[in-house]
Amino acid sequence: MREKEREMGKNEYLPLFETRASRGRLLFKLYVLTIFVAICMILVYRVSYLPVEGAVEIWSWIGMFFAELWFSFYWFITQLVRWNPIYRYTFKDRLSQRYEKDLPGVDIFVCTADPEIEPPTMVINTVLSMMAYDYPPEKLSVYLSDDGGSDLTFYAMLEASRFSKHWLPFCKKLKIQPRSPEAYFRTALEPLDDPNKAKEWLFVKKLYIDMKYQIEATTKLGKVPEEICKEHKGFHEWNFISSRRDHQTILEILIDGTDPQAMDNEGQPLPTLVYLAREKRPQYPHNFKAGAMNALIRVSSRISNSPIILNVDCDMYSNNSYSVRDALCFFMDEEKGREIGYIQYPQAFENITKNDIYCNSLNIEMEVDFPGLDGNGGPLYIGTGCFHRREALCGRRYSNENKVDWKEVNYRKVKESAGVLEEVCRILASCTYDANTEWGKEMGLKYGCPVEDVITGLSVQCKGWRSMYFIPERKGFLGLAPTTLLQTLVQHKRWSEGDFQILITRHSPFLFGHKRIPLKLQLSYCIYLLWATSWFAVLYYLVVPPLCLLRGISLFPKV
Numbered sequence: 247m248r249e250k251e252r253e254m255g256k257n258e259y260l261p262l263f264e265t266r267a268s269r270g271r272l273l274f275k276l277y278v279l280t281i282f283v284a285i286c287m288i289l290v291y292r293v294s295y296l297p298v299e300g301a302v303e304i305w306s307w308i309g310m311f312f313a314e315l316w317f318s319f320y321w322f323i324t325q326l327v328r329w330n331p332i333y334r335y336t337f338k339d340r341l342s343q344r345y346e347k348d349l350p351g352v353d354i355f356v357c358t359a360d361p362e363i364e365p366p367t368m369v370i371n372t373v374l375s376m377m378a379y380d381y382p383p384e385k386l387s388v389y390l391s392d393d394g395g396s397d398l399t400f401y402a403m404l405e406a407s408r409f410s411k412h413w414l415p416f417c418k419k420l421k422i423q424p425r426s427p428e429a430y431f432r433t434a435l436e437p438l439d440d441p442n443k444a445k446e447w448l449f450v451k452k453l454y455i456d457m458k459y460q461i462e463a464t465t466k467l468g469k470v471p472e473e474i475c476k477e478h479k480g481f482h483e484w485n486f487i488s489s490r491r492d493h494q495t496i497l498e499i500l501i502d503g504t505d506p507q508a509m510d511n512e513g514q515p516l517p518t519l520v521y522l523a524r525e526k527r528p529q530y531p532h533n534f535k536a537g538a539m540n541a542l543i544r545v546s547s548r549i550s551n552s553p554i555i556l557n558v559d560c561d562m563y564s565n566n567s568y569s570v571r572d573a574l575c576f577f578m579d580e581e582k583g584r585e586i587g588y589i590q591y592p593q594a595f596e597n598i599t600k601n602d603i604y605c606n607s608l609n610i611e612m613e614v615d616f617p618g619l620d621g622n623g624g625p626l627y628i629g630t631g632c633f634h635r636r637e638a639l640c641g642r643r644y645s646n647e648n649k650v651d652w653k654e655v656n657y658r659k660v661k662e663s664a665g666v667l668e669e670v671c672r673i674l675a676s677c678t679y680d681a682n683t684e685w686g687k688e689m690g691l692k693y694g695c696p697v698e699d700v701i702t703g704l705s706v707q708c709k710g711w712r713s714m715y716f717i718p719e720r721k722g723f724l725g726l727a728p729t730t731l732l733q734t735l736v737q738h739k740r741w742s743e744g745d746f747q748i749l750i751t752r753h754s755p756f757l758f759g760h761k762r763i764p765l766k767l768q769l770s771y772c773i774y775l776l777w778a779t780s781w782f783a784v785l786y787y788l789v790v791p792p793l794c795l796l797r798g799i800s801l802f803p804k805v
């Protein structure tokens with residue numbers, strides 16, 4: 247109401263995004279109420295019909311009671327999360343009208359770790375889809391962190407940097423979606439209406455297929471041929487490398503966006519493109535993805551230092567070229583934007599099998615739980631498809647005093663040439679740089695937790711920042727989910743372990759978050775943090791009732 251009045255009265259504040267509560271909640275709440283009554287009745291039944299004789303009978307009955315008590319508690323947490331979901335909508339046209347000239351720089355971090363599990367062709371498809379965002383290219387910088395330290399990945403990146411000169415103008419001219427060449431050409435049909443267009447289409451497609459073939463052949467070979475190595479000085483670095491766990495920093499600015507000669511084949515500027523394999527030594531902990539991300543934060547702070555950072559896994563390409571603009575509608579909103587620390591997008595997958603037997607699609611989490619978490623105070627940070635405010639990720643506390651002047655933050659302080667920058671940045675990515683500093687503790691992503699993302703997001707929220715969840719109409723990012731039982735188990739073991747670790751350490755939402763985030767958000771976190779602890783109740787319920795059935799002991803009411 248107040249907002250409406252202001253809008254009409256002064257006609258100056260039109261928000262860049264709006265929030266709507268989900269409709270039809272009354273029905274849902276009534277439904278929850280009926281389940282609540284049923285649960286109470288089960289518990290009453292357990293207490294009032296406790297068997298009087300037979301130790302096995304009594305103890306199995308008591309076990310059932312505790313398992314059901316646990317399930318009831320978990321059910322309560324789940325309903326709390328789902329009680330008031332909210333949805334966000336953006337106004338990109340208003341963003342362009344007001345800020346087109348002052349749009350801030352955006353740094354995009356892509357992480358990869360193993361050229362065998364994460365093939366170079368997949369990695370560069372993700373990178374290309376990020377470079378092709380519908381956004382002023384001179385304001386985009388894409389960084390690839392290669393923890394695999396692989397010359398195959400480096401070679402693929404070099405090829406991608408060349409191909410991007412054709413790919414980017416092609417995407418923009420034909421306004422295509424998605425902008426991962428592999429995903430696009432897999433389904434797209436040649437445009438038949440205009441022969442010129444068709445010619446270009448076929449040309450770019452052939453370029454892509456040739457590049458893909460070359461990269462795949464090299465990957466199969468396992469090493470980059472001599473004659474290709476001569477093409478770029480970067481390959482020399484691999485002359486000194488014996489193992490992927492023991493090597494110096496390799497940093498190459500493949501495209502320097504500030505260089506006036508870095509142009510696509512239509513004379514438009516290109517985004518900056520950086521390859522980084524941080525230094526690794528066996529005697530120093532590398533801290534997995536968190537270590538990689540922190541090295542990227544430091545290196546990018548010297549090269550582009552954009553106030554907004556997007557982080558994706560290398561198996562998650564951009565499926566929607568407007569995601570950056572959508573995210574900025576939140577950060578740049580004059581009224582509510584200042585307090586936003588990060589914007590999380592849903593994780594969606596393109597390789598879900600028909601029956602999804604291992605339940606990897608995460609649909610319930612992404613479509614039901616996360617809008618609810620947003621309503622309760624802010625979604626978790628889940629490692630990919632997330633836009634961060636650099637200062638929040640670097641550990642700064644929220645303060646409403648200093649307003650951001652987007653013109654000011656756009657000013658690039660660095661004027662060094664690419665060569666000088668590469669030298670300086672090598673030190674920032676060295677394996678000793680973090681030691682005895684706040685990196686991994688108060689700054690950047692936190693070390694020592696298998697789910698570095700969740701614990702980092704919680705810490706950002708505890709420092710006063712708000713997080714928001716945004717489901718765009720067209721999916722923002724598409725990735726690969728585990729496909730085998732083994733992969734699924736490994737992933738779930740890591741998630742459960744990491745989440746449980748957060749619960750019982752001093753970083754738990756109840757200790758760390760006490761008085762810093764709302765109580766309902768602290769409780770909402772438990773929907774995931776308590777995942778592992780359900781094992782007892784679940785196992786009990788699976789094993790004991792069938793055994794009792796065999797012995798003729800009845801645990802349920804007779805009908």
Ligand SMILES: O=c1ccn([C@@H]2O[C@H](COP(=O)(O)OP(=O)(O)O[C@H]3O[C@H](CO)[C@@H](O)[C@H](O)[C@H]3O)[C@@H](O)[C@H]2O)c(=O)[nH]1
Nearest residue numbers: 357358359393534535538559560628629630696697699737
């Ligand atoms: O030492 C490492 C290990 C992993 N990664 C990268 O981290 C990402 C995620 O690793 P992955 O093994 O694929 O884990 P998932 O279980 O698929 O990842 C989910 O869960 C992780 C932990 O919560 C999050 O970090 C991820 O973003 C999220 O997609 C990938 O891009 C890896 O290349 C590194 O950069 N360095």
Ligand SMILES: [Mn+2]
Nearest residue numbers: 559561726727
């Ligand atoms: Mn993954």
